[in-house]
Structures are given as structure tokens and as C-alpha cells.
Amino acid sequence: MAATTRRSVFLIGLAALAVWSLALAVGVWRWNSVLRVGPPGRSIFPYGELRVAIDPSNPPFAFPESESFAGIEPELAQAIGARLGVPVRLIPHGFDGLYDAIRADQADMAMAALVINPARSSDVRYSPAYFNAGLVLVVNGETPPASLSEAFSGRVALAYGSDEQTEAESWLRRVEPFEIAPYETREHALDVVRLGDADAALVDAITAGRYRAAYPGWESSLLQVSVVPYAAALRPDRPALAAAVERTLAGMLADGTLQTIISRYLR
Amino acid sequence: MAIILAAACLNALRPAPARASFGPPQQVITTDPQTCVHTRLTDEVEEWKVQRSLQEARELGAPTIVEFFPWAYIESAEDRYDWAAADRIVRHAENQGIRIIARMGLVPDWARDSDRLETSTLNTLPEESYADFAAFVADFAARYAAVIDQIIIWNEPNLAFEWGFSEVDPAGYARLLEAVYQAAHAANPNVEILAAPLAPTLEPEGSPAGLNDLLYLQALYDAGAAPYFDALAVHTYGFTSPPDDPPAPDKLNFRRAELLREIMIENGDAGKPVYVTETGWNDSPRWAYGVLPSQRASWTVRALQIAAEDWPWAETLCLWVLRYPAPSYSYPDDFALLTTGFQRKPVFDAVRAYTQGEAVPEERWLPPPAAPSS
Missing domain, CATH: 3.40.190.10 (Periplasmic binding protein-like II)
Known part of the structure; x- marks a missing residue:
């Protein structure tokens, strides 16, 4: 009788241990499978910042x-x-x-x-x-030209002696002739487009972004010419x-x- | 076999690399022999661009250039030298009739502390490697004797990052000069050792970023460096001030060089010359210290005139920088006189006209529109 009781207790204990182990394993798996925000690890931020x-x-x-x-x-x-x-x-x-x-x-x-x-x-x-700080063509209107070949036409304003001038001169060898209008600054090149004296300005994306922010009412659009990430x-x-x-x-x-x-x- | 043959045929059809054959020896024609330009040729991959850059320097009217010859590139393994890139620059400069001032720096891995290699920079020179650096400078001085007789030891050691992110240390730099001086003179008795140009800065004592250039120069004299340099290299930038702006200790402008000169005189070094190895303005439209292209052009010419008329102690006035081999696509590009694509900027045309005794060129851009931006 005593032996039978001991055996039953042992089996019940074993079953409980198995259930507990299973629950622990499932718990660990679930814990690790959830992405949670917590204090960053020292391995990522060794200085705590x-x-x-x-x-x-x-x-x-x-x-x-x-x-x-x-x-x-x-x-x-x-x-x-x-x-x-x-x-x-x-x-x-x-x-x-x-x-x-x-x-x-x-x-x-x-x-x-x-x-x-x-x-x-x-x-x-x-x-x-x-x-992307690459070069852009800025034109009047909210619809940009369909292609760069179409955009490099008419009168293109840019800053004298700049990378934009080199870029525009390279396009002169690829598309129908267009006029390059050099100005002292990129802002002047954008001025002439905004005022309708040029068809497009070739400038960097930062200059274009700042200028357009300074003239929020100006209806203009951009066409990306180069990528500078x-x-x-x-x-x-x-x-x-x-x-x-x-x-x-x-x-x-x-x-x-x-x-x-x-x-x-x-x- | 057929594939190999096809590959060989295709390879034979590949265009030959651009060559840069030497033309007849040239001479620089200039009305102002102080005019000089800092080049960046060491990092240039294509030889024709080295040649073209030096042709442009000659056309600028600059009989002198400053060029960087990094120790880490030439002696990347101890006692194994690769002089090919340096030789190429020297040959082309000679062909264009241009003198070179050499700047030395950048420490190879083998000369840095191996325990700190992962966090040290190419500007980290342990004191136990001073003798190795001195030996390299001596080798350089011997190899290019009579061709390169001015050697700048290090760059802007008053900035922490130029001193390997260690605390700046005028006494330590004085010991570096001492180590180099004897070795270089033994290798080339005609060599002039130039103490490093200091970065124009107002950083106070104890700043982790660096130390005020005026304080650093005095500290260098206090450390007993005077016998170990033949001339002082100087960096002086205009930032947003015109070149005539008078100097003051709390101001960074072009004529700050005069304050450095006063410190030399106060320390009994009036007999030594100065080489202004970097100067100029930046015409970035956005940089906090940029100016308009027209201002940059006229101010640079005026700076050259000031040096010619009022700075007899200045051997050179070297403009930073002729051209970068590759753009950074940020405001440093606007220090260049030529774009990476060799487009001449307005300042180039203005300096060229000045050195050729021509009238300042008409502005080559259109007038601003009637209702310009504010």
C-alpha cells in the first residue's frame, strides 16, 4: 500500500514537472517572439546614450x-x-x-x-x-516634364561655374540645343524661372527645397536629375x-x- | 577555349587607359610669385587629371603648389616604400615648371599602437614612433632634394582630431619637430622644415576640441621649439570678413596671420619666413561662413595684393584648394577653384587675370532679374 502511494505521488509529481516545463518553454518562446520596447542593451549603446x-x-x-x-x-x-x-x-x-x-x-x-x-x-x-541632395530641374507649374530630354529645353538657368553647368553642358551633347543662362547664384537662377524669364532652373535639391519653402505660393515642380544620397x-x-x-x-x-x-x- | 578566345578578343577591344605624355617643359608666367595653390593630387587615380590639374595651376599663375604626401600611403609596411604616386606628381609638376611644398602626415598602421588600432586614427602618432616618422621624412627629403626643399611637418596640431583625438600638446609637437629636424637636414642640407600650420580657432585652454592658434604658437616657443623649424606654415581664412578687416585676437579673419607673425617677432624669430599654405573664402550658398561668388573672387585678389604689398615675410599665399578628386557634395566643395569636372569658378578667372596683369574679367553671369529674391 505504502509503495503504491509513493508511486502515485511520484507519477503525479513527474506529470506536474512535465506540465510546468512545457509551460516554461512556451512562456520563454512567447516572450522572445514579442518585440517590446525596453532599456537598450549595453552592446548597442555602450555609453548609455x-x-x-x-x-x-x-x-x-x-x-x-x-x-x-x-x-x-x-x-x-x-x-x-x-x-x-x-x-x-x-x-x-x-x-x-x-x-x-x-x-x-x-x-x-x-x-x-x-x-x-x-x-x-x-x-x-x-x-x-x-x-537625396542631387540636382533637380525646377519648372513652373505643378506638373513636371515627362522626361529629362523634354525638360532640358528652351532656357535653362543655373549658377555660373558650378557642377550644374557641367551637367547642363553634358546634356547639350545629348538633346536638341537649349540655352544655358548663367547667374551668380542658384537663387537668382530660381528667381528667373519663378518670374517667367527661363523655362527651368538646374540647381541642387537643397537650394530648390529652401527656395520653394520661402515661396510657398509658387506653383512649381521638380524633376530629379542626379542622385546624391x-x-x-x-x-x-x-x-x-x-x-x-x-x-x-x-x-x-x-x-x-x-x-x-x-x-x-x-x- | 572559345570562351577564353572571345574574352581575349573583347579585352583587346577595350579602350586603352588615358595617357598623360609629357609635353615640352613649361614655365609659370605670373606677376605675383607669392601666388600658390594647394592641390589634392595624391588621391587622384587618373594620371591625366594630375597633369590637367597642374596645367590649370600653371594657367592660374601659381608657381608653387602645396601637396600632401601621406606617410601611410608611401610606407604602408615598415621599410617598404611605394614612391610611384609621389614620383608621378613630382614629374608632372616639374614639367609644368611648378615648385612643390610637401606636407607630411598620416600614420601607417604599423607605427600606431596595435592595442588601440581600432579606435586610433591616421592622425595618431605615438611618441615612440617619432623616430620612425623622422626617418620617413629624411627618406623623402633625400629622394626629392633640390626638387622639394620645403617640408611641412604635420597639419593643424592645435585641433584634437588632427592630433589623434588626444589632448593637444604643444610640447609634444615640439619634440616631434626636434626628432625630424636633424634627420631631415642630414638627408638634405638645403631642406627647410616648416612648423605645422595651426587651425584658426578661438578654442580656449582646456577645450576638448583644440587650442587657440595664438596660444598654441606661444606655447610652442615656450616648449623650446624655435631651433627645430626654419619657417612657419600658416593657415588663415577670411570666413565672412573682407581681406582688409583688421586683425584682433578674438576674431578669425584673413589678417590673423599678422598676429602669428607678431608672436614670431616677440620670440626672436623675425628672420624666419612664413609660408601661408592655406587661405581663401568659400562661396557655398548655405554654409554659415560662405560668401557670394563675386565677393570671393574680389576678396581673394585683394588678399593676394595685401600679401604682395604688406607681407614681405610671406613667401607664399596658397589658396585652398585647386580641385578635389571627388566631390563631397557639401559645402567643402565650395572652397575649390575648379569643380571636380574642371569647371572654372569665378574666383579662378579673377586670380588668373590678376597674375597675368589683365583687367579683372567682366562678370560672366547675367544680372539678377528685376525682382530678385530678398
């Missing part, structure tokens, strides 16, 4: 404002930090020292109008592009951080946050 090198001499991407910094890149950095649940420290740097700041671990990331440069791919890992640069030996920034930027692109930030400065 996201240190972002910026160049505050380059508006609208970054500039000083009331003892701090404003602009597209400081806003973007703060938004990334908020989504990752980590405080952001903005570190001002001159343009020349940005890549060295990453290498010397003075910053986790540089956001300073840096163009993806394949020659630096062994030194840094770039995020997806957050802005601005991206964040990160240390290549912190892939977890790079992946987190990439995921966050992708999310901000998908839900419109990125465009909302940019459109506060550029149209």
Missing part, C-alpha cells in the same frame, strides 16, 4: 539655436533616439573630423550631410539614405547599432515621420 556627431555650420541640416542645435539632422537624431528609448547627445564637429570621430569612438554615429562613399565602406557602415555613418564593428538605426529609419520613412521632419525645412 546615442552620441551623434553633427556639423552645426550647415543649415538646414544642422545649425545652432538657443544654446542647442536645430535642423533636419538634430531632429532626425532625436527621433531615432526616442524610438530606440535612449537619450541622444549631439556633438558638434567640423566636417573634416567627422569620420575620424567615428573611428576614434568619439561618436556612435555621424549625421552631417555625408554622402554614401563606397571608398569608405571599410571604415564605416552607412545607414539607408535619408535625403545623404546617410548616417556608423562604426562597422557595431552591427547591432547599425541594424537598429536602419530599422528605425525604415520605420520613419514608412510612417511619414522622415518626410514630416524634412518638410519643416524644405519643400
Whole structure:
């Protein structure tokens, strides 16, 4: 009798242990399968913050404002930090020292109008592009020309001695002749289009965006001519951080946050 | 076999690489021999672009260029030298009748602390490697003796990032000059060792970013550096001020070079020349320190006139920068006199007219429209 009781107790205990183990396994699996916001791991942010090198001499991407910094890149950095649940420290740097700041671990990331440069791919890992600073043709009206061949026609205004002039001269060899109208500044080139004295202005996307923001009532449209991708640069030996920034930027692109930030400065 | 033959045929059809054959030796014609331009030829891949750049420098009327010869590129492994890129630049410069001032820097991996390699930069030079750097400078001085007789030791050591993100250290830099000086002079008795140009900055003592250039230069003298340099290299930028703007210790402008000169005189170094190895203005439309292209052109010419008339102690006034091999697509590109595609900017035309004794060229752009933007 005593032996039978002991055996029953043993079997019940064994069954309970099996159920408990199963519940534990399911619980762990469920816990790990849920993406939850929590304190960032030390492996991603070894300093407990996201240190972002910026160049505050380059508006609208970054500039000083009331003892701090404003602009597209400081806003973007703060938004990334908020989504990752980590405080952001903005570190001002001159343009020349940005890549060295990453290498010397003075910053986790540089956001300073840096163009993806394949020659630096062994030194840094770039995020997806957050802005295209390439050349654009700006024309009157809300409907852009259907093609670049169509857009490079009539009278094209641009800044004298600029990359735009080189680009326009190269198009002269590809399409029907058009007139190049050189001005001292890109803003003057945009003025003549807005005032109806030229058919298009060939400028960089930043100049176009600032100018159009300054004239919100001007009905104009853009046609992209070249691609110059601005991206964040990160240390290549912190892939977890790079992946987190990439995921966050992708999310901000998908839900419109990125465009909302940019459109506060550029149209 | 057929595939190999087809590949060989296709390879034979590939265009030959662009060549840069030497023409007859040229001479720089200029009314202002102080005129100089800083080039960026070391990073240039295509030889014809090196040649074209130097032709443009000659047409600019610049008998002198400053060029960077990185230690890390030439001696990437200890005692193994690759002089090909440097030789190429030197040959083309000679062909165009242009003198070179060489800037030395960038530390190869083998000369850096192996324990800190992942977080050190090419500007990190441990003190135990000073002798290696001095040996490299001596090798360079010997190889190019009578062709390159001015050598700049390091760049802007008063900025933390140019000093490997270590605390800036005038006494440490003085010891570097001491290490280099004897070795270089032994290799080429005619060499002039130029103390590094300092970055124009107002950073106070204790700043993690760097140190005010005026304070740094005095500290360099206090550290006993005077016997170990033959001339001082100077960087002086105009930023948003015109060239005649008077200098002041709390102001960054073109004539700040005069304050550095005063410190030399106060320290008994009046007999040493100055080489202004970087100067100029930037015509970026957005950079906080940019000016209009027309201002940049006229101010640059006026700066050359000021140096010619009032700075007899200045051997050169070198404009930063002739051209970049590749654009950054940001405001630094607007320091260039030529775009990467060799498009001449207005400042180039203005300086060229000045050095050729021609009238300042008519503005080559159209007048702004009647109702311009504000």
C-alpha cells in the first residue's frame, strides 16, 4: 500500500514537472517572439546614450539655436533616439573630423550631410539614405516634364561655374540645343524661372527645397536629375547599432515621420 | 577555349587607359610669385587629371603648389616604400615648371599602437614612433632634394582630431619637430622644415576640441621649439570678413596671420619666413561662413595684393584648394577653384587675370532679374 502511494505521488509529481516545463518553454518562446520596447542593451549603446556627431555650420541640416542645435539632422537624431528609448547627445564637429570621430569612438554615429562613399565602406557602415541632395530641374507649374530630354529645353538657368553647368553642358551633347543662362547664384537662377524669364532652373535639391519653402505660393515642380544620397555613418564593428538605426529609419520613412521632419525645412 | 578566345578578343577591344605624355617643359608666367595653390593630387587615380590639374595651376599663375604626401600611403609596411604616386606628381609638376611644398602626415598602421588600432586614427602618432616618422621624412627629403626643399611637418596640431583625438600638446609637437629636424637636414642640407600650420580657432585652454592658434604658437616657443623649424606654415581664412578687416585676437579673419607673425617677432624669430599654405573664402550658398561668388573672387585678389604689398615675410599665399578628386557634395566643395569636372569658378578667372596683369574679367553671369529674391 505504502509503495503504491509513493508511486502515485511520484507519477503525479513527474506529470506536474512535465506540465510546468512545457509551460516554461512556451512562456520563454512567447516572450522572445514579442518585440517590446525596453532599456537598450549595453552592446548597442555602450555609453548609455546615442552620441551623434553633427556639423552645426550647415543649415538646414544642422545649425545652432538657443544654446542647442536645430535642423533636419538634430531632429532626425532625436527621433531615432526616442524610438530606440535612449537619450541622444549631439556633438558638434567640423566636417573634416567627422569620420575620424567615428573611428576614434568619439561618436556612435555621424549625421552631417555625408554622402554614401563606397571608398569608405571599410571604415564605416552607412545607414539607408535619408535625403537625396542631387540636382533637380525646377519648372513652373505643378506638373513636371515627362522626361529629362523634354525638360532640358528652351532656357535653362543655373549658377555660373558650378557642377550644374557641367551637367547642363553634358546634356547639350545629348538633346536638341537649349540655352544655358548663367547667374551668380542658384537663387537668382530660381528667381528667373519663378518670374517667367527661363523655362527651368538646374540647381541642387537643397537650394530648390529652401527656395520653394520661402515661396510657398509658387506653383512649381521638380524633376530629379542626379542622385546624391545623404546617410548616417556608423562604426562597422557595431552591427547591432547599425541594424537598429536602419530599422528605425525604415520605420520613419514608412510612417511619414522622415518626410514630416524634412518638410519643416524644405519643400 | 572559345570562351577564353572571345574574352581575349573583347579585352583587346577595350579602350586603352588615358595617357598623360609629357609635353615640352613649361614655365609659370605670373606677376605675383607669392601666388600658390594647394592641390589634392595624391588621391587622384587618373594620371591625366594630375597633369590637367597642374596645367590649370600653371594657367592660374601659381608657381608653387602645396601637396600632401601621406606617410601611410608611401610606407604602408615598415621599410617598404611605394614612391610611384609621389614620383608621378613630382614629374608632372616639374614639367609644368611648378615648385612643390610637401606636407607630411598620416600614420601607417604599423607605427600606431596595435592595442588601440581600432579606435586610433591616421592622425595618431605615438611618441615612440617619432623616430620612425623622422626617418620617413629624411627618406623623402633625400629622394626629392633640390626638387622639394620645403617640408611641412604635420597639419593643424592645435585641433584634437588632427592630433589623434588626444589632448593637444604643444610640447609634444615640439619634440616631434626636434626628432625630424636633424634627420631631415642630414638627408638634405638645403631642406627647410616648416612648423605645422595651426587651425584658426578661438578654442580656449582646456577645450576638448583644440587650442587657440595664438596660444598654441606661444606655447610652442615656450616648449623650446624655435631651433627645430626654419619657417612657419600658416593657415588663415577670411570666413565672412573682407581681406582688409583688421586683425584682433578674438576674431578669425584673413589678417590673423599678422598676429602669428607678431608672436614670431616677440620670440626672436623675425628672420624666419612664413609660408601661408592655406587661405581663401568659400562661396557655398548655405554654409554659415560662405560668401557670394563675386565677393570671393574680389576678396581673394585683394588678399593676394595685401600679401604682395604688406607681407614681405610671406613667401607664399596658397589658396585652398585647386580641385578635389571627388566631390563631397557639401559645402567643402565650395572652397575649390575648379569643380571636380574642371569647371572654372569665378574666383579662378579673377586670380588668373590678376597674375597675368589683365583687367579683372567682366562678370560672366547675367544680372539678377528685376525682382530678385530678398
